[in-house]
Amino acid sequence: MKNQRLLTLSLTLNAALILTFLVLGYVYRDKIAQRFVRIRGNPAIVMYGNSITAQGKWVELLGRTDVMNNALPGQATYHFLQLIQSHVIDLHPKVCFIKGGINDITLGVRQENIQANFKTMLEMLMQNGITPVVTLTVYEQNEYSSKKEVDALNEFLISFCTQNKITYIDLNRYISDSTGLRAEYAVDKKHLNTKAYQIWAKEITRVLKEKNI
DSSP states (O other), X not given: OHHHXXXXXXXXHHHHHHHHHHHHXXXXXXXXXXXXXXXXXXXXXEEEESHHHHTOOHHHHHTOSSEEEOOXXXXXXXXXXXXXXHHTGGGOOSEEEEEOOHHHXXXXXXXXXXXXXXXXXHHHHHHTTOEEEEXXXXXXXXXXXXXXXXXXXXXXXHXXXXXXXXXXXXXXXXXXXXXXXXXXXXXXXXXXOHHHHHHHHHHHHHHHHHTTO
């Protein structure tokens, strides 16, 4: 009888332990997948940007295991430029999806500096045989002055991308209106929710198919 109780207890504990591992594996599946991508190296896709990019669960969203999320939460384009060699170029991906600028605008960085940083980064990617894809800067919620700066930056990005045959993604057409980022796609003033990331991932998937990547 005692042995039977011990066996039952042991089986119950083992089942609980297995269930815990399964739950943790599901919750942290994107981080686990990212760890494997880093170990394996040579990702086909690098996601590069600020916290908006960093918070995306790109392995799960894109349904592929060759994507590395090397975004820099809280950073501005100056920092992107300083780290693009190690965070993107040295990894030799086929494509880099790059997004940023809103932190610069919040900090009051001048347009010419933001634009110059983007121009240099995009040129560096192309010179190193990496296909850049720009996601235009997304508006904040109900910030008129910020919206004007975002418009100015996006006008530059569209012009530069058009001149250099660089693909760009305009999320604002789906998730923003005349007042800025729509509440149904936001978790706060500037960050995106799951619905917005699904739209973004759909656009990225479309671009990857077009480029046969």
